[in-house]
Amino acid sequence: xxxxxxxxxxxxxxxxxxxxxxxDDFLRSGGRPPQLGILLVGDNPASEVYVRNKRRRAEELxxxxxxxxxPATASLDEAKLTxxxxxxxxxxxxxxxxxxxxxxxxxxxxxxxxxxxxxxxDVDSFHSINxxxxxxxxxxxMPCTPSGIIELLLRSEIAIEGQHAVVLGRSEIxxxxxxxxxxxxxxxxxxxxxxTPNLASIAATADLLVVAVGRPVFVTHDFVKPGATxxxxxxxxxxxxxxxxxxxxxDSVRWKAFKQRGSMLVGDVHPDVQKVAGALTPVPGGVGPLxxxxxxxxxxxxxxxxxxxxxx
Amino acid sequence: xxxxxxxxxxxxxxxxxxxxxxxDDFLRSGGRPPQLGILLVGDNPASEVYVRNKRRRAEELxxxxxxxxxPATASLDEAKLTxxxxxxxxxxxxxxxxxxxxxxxxxxxxxxxxxxxxxxxDVDSFHSINxxxxxxxxxxxMPCTPSGIIELLLRSEIAIEGQHAVVLGRSEIxxxxxxxxxxxxxxxxxxxxxxTPNLASIAATADLLVVAVGRPVFVTHDFVKPGATxxxxxxxxxxxxxxxxxxxxxDSVRWKAFKQRGSMLVGDVHPDVQKVAGALTPVPGGVGPLxxxxxxxxxxxxxxxxxxxxxx
Numbered sequence: 211x212x213x214x215x216x217x218x219x220x221x222x223x224x225x226x227x228x229x230x231x232x233x234d235d236f237l238r239s240g241g242r243p244p245q246l247g248i249l250l251v252g253d254n255p256a257s258e259v260y261v262r263n264k265r266r267r268a269e270e271l272x273x274x275x276x277x278x279x280x281p282a283t284a285s286l287d288e289a290k291l292t293x294x295x296x297x298x299x300x301x302x303x304x305x306x307x308x309x310x311x312x313x314x315x316x317x318x319x320x321x322x323x324x325x326x327x328x329x330x331x332d333v334d335s336f337h338s339i340n341x342x343x344x345x346x347x348x349x350x351x352m353p354c355t356p357s358g359i360i361e362l363l364l365r366s367e368i369a370i371e372g373q374h375a376v377v378l379g380r381s382e383i384x385x386x387x388x389x390x391x392x393x394x395x396x397x398x399x400x401x402x403x404x405x406t407p408n409l410a411s412i413a414a415t416a417d418l419l420v421v422a423v424g425r426p427v428f429v430t431h432d433f434v435k436p437g438a439t440x441x442x443x444x445x446x447x448x449x450x451x452x453x454x455x456x457x458x459x460x461d462s463v464r465w466k467a468f469k470q471r472g473s474m475l476v477g478d479v480h481p482d483v484q485k486v487a488g489a490l491t492p493v494p495g496g497v498g499p500l501x502x503x504x505x506x507x508x509x510x511x512x513x514x515x516x517x518x519x520x521x522x
Numbered sequence: 523x524x525x526x527x528x529x530x531x532x533x534x535x536x537x538x539x540x541x542x543x544x545x546d547d548f549l550r551s552g553g554r555p556p557q558l559g560i561l562l563v564g565d566n567p568a569s570e571v572y573v574r575n576k577r578r579r580a581e582e583l584x585x586x587x588x589x590x591x592x593p594a595t596a597s598l599d600e601a602k603l604t605x606x607x608x609x610x611x612x613x614x615x616x617x618x619x620x621x622x623x624x625x626x627x628x629x630x631x632x633x634x635x636x637x638x639x640x641x642x643x644d645v646d647s648f649h650s651i652n653x654x655x656x657x658x659x660x661x662x663x664m665p666c667t668p669s670g671i672i673e674l675l676l677r678s679e680i681a682i683e684g685q686h687a688v689v690l691g692r693s694e695i696x697x698x699x700x701x702x703x704x705x706x707x708x709x710x711x712x713x714x715x716x717x718t719p720n721l722a723s724i725a726a727t728a729d730l731l732v733v734a735v736g737r738p739v740f741v742t743h744d745f746v747k748p749g750a751t752x753x754x755x756x757x758x759x760x761x762x763x764x765x766x767x768x769x770x771x772x773d774s775v776r777w778k779a780f781k782q783r784g785s786m787l788v789g790d791v792h793p794d795v796q797k798v799a800g801a802l803t804p805v806p807g808g809v810g811p812l813x814x815x816x817x818x819x820x821x822x823x824x825x826x827x828x829x830x831x832x833x834x
Contacts, residue, residue, distance in 0.1 A: 338658060341657050342651055342655075343650050343653075346694055371717060390657075398724065399712065400711065401712075406710040412710065
């Protein structure tokens with residue numbers, strides 16, 4: 211038996227295509243395309259890649275992107291001024307702050323910035339009022355990664371209601387909101403984390419296992435009930451050839467690419483899970499592209515809602 | 523074996539006693555006692571009992587209570603005016619709206635009223651910004667029933683970290699926030715509900731079982747792992763003598779009281795759980811009094827925080 215591979219990349223493309231008529235409608239009614247404001251600070255290479263991907267996808271869809279890239283030496287006040295400008299602008303519909311932000315701004319700075327974003331433009335849905343609405347099952351904007359996972363399950367016709375979902379990882383961005391969204395859709399939900407004893411045996415009770423722990427190839431076949439659906443949220447860059455050689459065949463295309471680049475992206479799920487899972491998301495090409503697609507959806511949603519509230 | 527009984531009523535009295543020096547401090551600094559504004563609408567007998575208990579406890583502690591009791595014929599706007607007055611008042615520290623409110627106000631009315639309460643005075647912690655902060659593990663005011671349960675566990679020295687907690691019931695008031703609070707304290711948490719298959723067998727994996735389903739004596743011994751801690755959140759009034767006769771001895775004091783009153787309060791947990799559980803909260807005298815005590819704590823917390831923010 212081999213798991214069916216859930217094609218996140220393909221679904222992300224479909225979701226984006228479906229947005230085109232909605233964007234056209236908005237353009238006709240609003241006289242401009244929806245616009246996403248992005249605040250990026252410093253020169254973290256991973257952040258630059260993430261922002262480039264988001265921007266590229268948005269521009270492909272004809273959305274406007276206002277990318278403000280502040281230097282690492284900028285102050286928190288400059289960041290706040292940028293968010294204020296986005297908040298007050300008539301033509302900015304969505305706002306996101308790419309993390310991490312400079313450590314020197316203090317441990318509360320990202321929270322301060324998230325709270326400053328107008329909730330109606332909060333396309334990452336990190337503002338506490340949006341987090342609260344999510345928990346109350348009345349959110350309009352929901353965080354992108356969990357939304358993408360729900361969308362993938364729905365469109366793959368994988369049951370949620372009545373299933374036992376186990377979420378490994380309790381982050382604010384993925385684990386906790388996804389647990390709530392699965393609960394609202396009538397799954398029985400277990401949330402596990404680094405201090406859970408017997409992690410593998412609890413995971414192995416899941417019909418639906420979501421892994422968001424940030425540890426490369428951590429979840430092995432013994433974590434998985436035969437036939438279960440496994441969603442791999444992890445994106446980890448590994449460089450150890452000994453580890454890589456245990457994961458992929460020595461003469462494969464990926465091996466050659468690894469030898470060339472010196473690194474490889476893997477998920478939190480070990481490749482041996484393919485032999486037991488019923489369905490599995492790949493890394494790359496699984497949850498990652500869906501996250502970007504749902505950001506596009508949220509931007510269009512926010513724009514449309516703003517247009518409706520202005521004209522009503 | 524017989525479960526040790528967790529004395530919620532006694533602990534509630536202790537928690538309230540501990541508040542007295544804090545209330546005295548507030549009185550000295552603020553020149554008045556903390557004040558709780560309560561909005562009660564209509565003549566639901568259960569609501570009147572709840573409000574009476576809250577008011578009595580507050581007044582015993584020397585808190586001021588401003589109870590506004592509107593008739594069932596009042597309008598939603600009148601309710602909003604009352605909340606506005608509480609919000610704007612210098613001397614009102616906590617605000618609560620007793621539910622249910624009149625059905626004729628529409629299905630969104632209670633949500634509208636909760637959202638209107640100033641978050642810093644929101645002693646029930648139902649405002650979405652407070653719900654979000656709870657999920658983000660940075661709440662200062664937390665909902666009273668789950669807070670009372672956490673307090674009971676801590677003071678009874680029942681471990682939370684590393685334990686498997688199973689919460690039966692996913693309400694906004696108890697199940698969901700309690701699941702988050704247990705998670706923040708490093709339990710592994712499973713949330714079950716009416717659409718969970720194999721409810722008894724999942725419950726029986728719990729080290730810590732919290733039952734908040736609103737179904738009289740629903741959880742029987744087969745739901746409980748020997749030695750588990752069982753928290754019974756239910757308060758149900760039953761009137762069927764056949765059911766009552768299966769729960770208590772025919773010559774007991776409670777039976778005589780039942781014969782006299784024609785009704786009896788029971789929890790969601792069947793008495794036969796006493797034989798398997800390690801510890802169990804009684805009904806009445808368990809979670810109920812703790813809920814009221816935590817409302818007092820929240821009122822004093824809110825008052826103190828407002829005083830500090832005014833003088834800083």
